[in-house]
Amino acid sequence: MEGVTLEIKENRFIKDFISEQDQMFIEMVRGFVDEVIMPIRREIEQSGRSDFKLIEDLQRKLIPLGFLSGFLPEEHGGMGIDSALTISILAEEFARGDASFFCSVAGGWWGMRPAIFAENKAVLDEFAPRFLGEDLYVACFAMTEPSGGCNIENMDMHGLGIKTRARLDGDEWVINGSKVWPTNSGIADLYLVVCNTDPDLGDDGIAMIYVPAPIDGFSFGRFEDKAGFRASREGDFYFDNVRVPREYRVAGPGRDAELLHDNIVFARIFSSAWAVGIAQGAFDEVLAFTRDKLAAGKPIRQHTIAAGMLADMAIGIQVGRDAYVNAAYLYDHPEIYGPRHSKQMLSRASIAKVFCCDMAVAATNRAMELMGSYGYVTDYHVEKYWRDVKIIQLWEGGAQLGRLDVARGIYDYDQFHRNEIYEKLHLKK
Ligand SMILES: Cc1cc2nc3c(=O)[nH]c(=O)nc-3n(C[C@H](O)[C@H](O)[C@H](O)COP(=O)(O)OP(=O)(O)OC[C@H]3O[C@@H](n4cnc5c(N)ncnc54)[C@H](O)[C@@H]3O)c2cc1C
CATH class of the missing domain: 2.40.110.10 (Butyryl-CoA Dehydrogenase, subunit A, domain 2)
Structure with missing residues (x-):
């Protein structure tokens, strides 16, 4: 892959925001994705269309790394990884390889957060130990x-x-x-x-x-x-x-509703990271392809029109990354930025999600255009990223409710807003 990129991958994030332990965890996942997931992306998809055996075997490999239980508080045997920023960066890293693989293992992280935040002792005492066993518990x-x-x-x-x-x-x-x-x-x-x-x-x-x-x-x-x-x-x-x-x-x-909204805010932030990771995966593919494939006698990426398209993709990916890192940092510091379930926090998370998903859908589409028909076949994986990213835009409120939630944090937007004219028309019916 030499010569594919000049980018220094380690500089994609401002490391000062992340603890040393979390940084090590992120590097471990990055290595796992590069060495284990990337070479068998097609096989993982095929396994998902048949018996899921390969996928479950890969998930088992994460157990000794502490990945299936890392989110639990240390007193319950976990690693206490509760930072939305760390979890979002992990989501981005996994999505470069296979976002849906992470989706399945992340069920534990998403499902257990409310009990952890509520400090529900009965639930944690009963179920936390089961995430620490030798087999999959999701x-x-x-x-x-x-x-x-x-x-x-x-x-x-x-x-x-x-x-x-x-x-x-x-x-x-x-x-x-x-x-x-x-x-x-x-x-x-x-x-x-x-x-x-x-x-x-x-x-x-x-x-x-x-x-x-x-x-x-x-x-x-x-x-x-x-x-x-x-x-x-x-x-x-x-x-x-x-x-x-x-x-x-x-x-x-009352508290359950707050924790539900909190979980939705959290999911919108890490969905943004997921979308960025998919766009990055497609970008890495297209960068390599356009270096090696010639058009009119020179590498495709040396044509000005292609350089402009690649630059637009890189801009979208980095701005999207900055958006989710920013939202996650605010979410992780409610003592400074206010409650995690607030309309303002939902708005910030939705800004990141709407932007990152629109960007990633467009980026995977553009990547395919630059590869011609090769973008449409399974060998180069871009068609996989293109298929995968769309659902992230559709879930967690979709592109429409996402935009309404952005407005909600900016002014007194109310879906059921009524006025005198509306009431008169309504009563006439
Ligand atoms: C792969 C995958 C994984 C998923 N994982 C989970 C999961 O783990 N847990 C879970 O609970 N769900 C999960 N979902 C479901 C997903 O979150 C929902 O499908 C999503 O929230 C949208 O709901 P819906 O499909 O019912 O669409 P609807 O809610 O019916 O929305 C349809 C359309 O109407 C728009 N719309 C809705 N309300 C409004 C409004 N008030 N004003 C304006 N426009 C509006 C929407 O933006 C959208 O465009 C998953 C789905 C998939 C495909």
């Missing part, structure tokens, strides 16, 4: 429902979009409802389920409850067949009077 954050993912993420809905019900019966929660799309559906050992106890209570009705699997009344549908993101599995599942202990609720009325 979690799932189950939010999306058939009636729409955005209806749950939309702060202005105050929980009204959540149809999955949780009712307290003695010392147990009884859960009824269904979820669609969560990563690790059907294979996770532990599910964090977003429920509503009473839609009339607004945010106080929002309850996040841990459900271990298998358990009576909990059943699964089929895995989805997707355009990309093949190393992770998504599907639907159903709760029919599923009973769990009352202490499996994350925190309580």
Whole structure:
């Protein structure tokens, strides 16, 4: 790869923001991606279309490195990696290789954060040790429902979009409802389920409850067949009077809603990093290809029109990286920048996500253009990055709710804003 790039990879991030321990962890993951994932990207995709054996074997390789439990607090046997910045940089590194591979292992990180922030001792005492075992133990954050993912993420809905019900019966929660799309559906050992106890209570009705699997009344549908993101599995599942202990609720009325919004903010930040990583992966491919392939007698990248396109890609990737690093830093310092679940923080995270996803979708598209038909075949992986990146733009609020959430942090934007004229027209009907 000599001569492909002059860029000093270590200088992509301002290292002062990251602890020495986290820096070592990032370097370990970078090495794992370069040495283990990159050479077998096609095989990983093929495994995702068949028996998943290769993918699970690769995930097992992460166990001794502490990757599947690193997010747990040290007193629960983990490495205490709780920095959104560190986790986002890891997401970028993994996405250079295969974003969906990281999506599956990140289920634990995403699903357990609310219990960690809430310091829910019952949940941590019960489930944290299981992440420390010798075999895979994965979690799932189950939010999306058939009636729409955005209806749950939309702060202005105050929980009204959540149809999955949780009712307290003695010392147990009884859960009824269904979820669609969560990563690790059907294979996770532990599910964090977003429920509503009473839609009339607004945010106080929002309850996040841990459900271990298998358990009576909990059943699964089929895995989805997707355009990309093949190393992770998504599907639907159903709760029919599923009973769990009352202490499996994350925190309580009000605090659960805050922690749900916090988890959405966090996911938007690391989704931005994911998009940057995919764009970087495609960029690395196209940079090498256009150095080696000639057009009109000289390397494609020596044509001014190609240099301009490559420069635009590099600008987008670095500005996107700076955006997510900035948002993650703010998120990691609520004592200075305010609560993580605030509208302002959601807005900053959404700025990063909307920008990074639009940028990465365009960058993978441009990379393919510069490679001609070779961009469209599996040998060069650019078509994989192109297929993978689109879902990141669609999930976590999509490009539309993402923009509304940007506005929410800037002025008193209210989805259900009413005025006199509206009310008159409405009453006339
Ligand atoms: C590979 C993959 C992994 C996933 N992983 C998970 C997971 O781990 N956990 C989980 O819970 N879910 C997961 N999802 C689901 C995903 O987060 C949702 O699909 C996403 O949030 C969008 O929801 P939806 O598809 O129901 O679309 P909808 O919510 O129906 O939105 C459809 C369109 O309407 C727009 N829209 C929605 N509301 C508004 C509004 N108020 N104003 C204006 N426009 C609006 C949206 O932006 C979008 O353009 C995953 C999906 C995939 C494909």
